[in-house]
Amino acid sequence: MSDKFTKAMARNIFYGGSLFFILLFIGLTVDTSSALPKRDHRENITPQVAMGKDVWEKNDCIGCHTLLGEGAYYAPELGNVYQRRGGDQGGGAFIKAWIKAQPSKAPGRRQMPQFNLTEEELEALVAFLKWTSEINTADWPPNIEG
């Protein structure tokens, strides 16, 4: 690097540049916070939906599945599974029946454990997955298969 470009200049770029972009990021975060309620429909986060998220976390579903594209890549995307499996016409019933029927025990096939969830927990999970499927995700995933 050229001698005219001194260490002090490099240091100032570091402190000045970082500070500027950190502040800009915080500004964008504030703006995002005010835009989110229209996109995440938080008015629909009932205690049941909140409980569903809790069941989701306590059983580490994210360790095999993606949810809105984040998580593990071993098992199907679940952000839109409620819609994929029938939406209001049977999506919930499918999810409950599916979870109760695991593991499939099909030889050599990837297995999902039996979590022994109560009826209340199953209903909560369905409510959570339904709410998740209604988040405005800018049209992602590209198709219903996730």
Next chain:
Amino acid sequence: MQYSSQAVAKPYFIVAIALFVGQILFGLIIGMQYVIGDFLFPAIPFNVARMVHTNLLIVWLLFGFMGASYYLVPEEAETELHSPKLAWILCIIFTVVGGVTILGYLLVPYATLAEITGNHFLPTMGREFLEQPTMTKIGIVIVALGFLYNIGMTILKGRKTVVNMVLLMGLVGLAVMFLFSFYNPSNLVLDKYYWWWVVHLWVEGVWELILGAILAFILIKVTGVDREIIEKWLYIIIAMTLITGVIGTGHHYYWIGAPEYWQIWGSVFSALEPIPFFMMTVYAFNMVNQRRREHPNKPAVLWALGTAVMAFLGAGVWGFLHTLAPVNYYTHGTQITAAHGHMAFYGAYVMIVLAIISYAMPLLRGRAAANSEKAQVWEMWSFWLMTISIIFITLFLTAAGILQVWLQRVSDTPMSFMQTQDQVMIFYWLRELAGGVFFIGLIVYLISFFIESGDSSATTATVDVK
């Protein structure tokens, strides 16, 4: 080794390597579960083995960063460590906390672990990479505070070099960003938004400061190039890191419910994120070419150069590959992501920790500047075996990912997830094979530590060339 208190780095490095072995064993288990779906089921379900694999990775890298700090901070500050005793106590606490947590994952169902560790008081579990019980997270914070106090006091009483200051900023940033792991709202969108403040702002933010500082320290030591030049590069690299990487967080906000303007902010700034990695490569090779001494520890130089190249490939090139919003729309959450994750983590963070271990261990073991010729040859073999394996793992996962995108996302008649997985099975077999070679490389690495130090004088003296 110039200060006796630097010796506490050694137990940290030993624990780091032990956990590294565990990480790879569990990597092989989940790799096998990709192809033989019911392998070890129900004893070890995939999600459990995966969290052991990823959490061991993070924890051993943290051990590596701490060991690196205990080694280089006193030498840079030209003073003894504030409290070697505290460093020892924290090493033991962290090992026990980590060990008990891993046993908890393996011995009881995850939901039971959440129950007995009181997750309902402050629910933080069940999110990717942050699976640790809340109690473990609190333990990590306590260890981090004690560590920062120890390192901070040492820097305060000694010489304040740029390397030390950048390292300290990185370490403080690491601890501060981790605090966001305690924020877990019921609103999934908010949860995800701030989850990335831990994950992205770690690996594409503050950890890069730590990487830069350790690399600068090694380059100063092994090349003898004027500190002023290296420090100037260090500043400009980390400047580019934060200038691009902070807003670059937006590349994770495209499809999780955040406003659509993030597609522009995220794409533009994250597309610039490869710049600091590219600069790191240019600078590492420049410094080694301008070296004023022949350091006898050849593997240390190899790891240092390897880090620069592989971090650029894994983070820079493989990151760029899927970071633009129109591309990420198709690749988001596929094997492309896993491909990138492997090469980036290995190239940037695994290799820098192995570089400082390689540089420091001979000195910590009283073998003067380097190991015997024979031990060095073994270590360099392990470098090539592990590095080439990770390249192949990355290539196979990329191939699987491209096919997956094509069959499941682009096609007019998309296949289901599970059908698609069947179609790309061959690449998962090949990945597992490459993982096996990686493991052999790791064994070779372990063996290199047990090869007797020869008394060849060439390996003990640093030769100045100019």
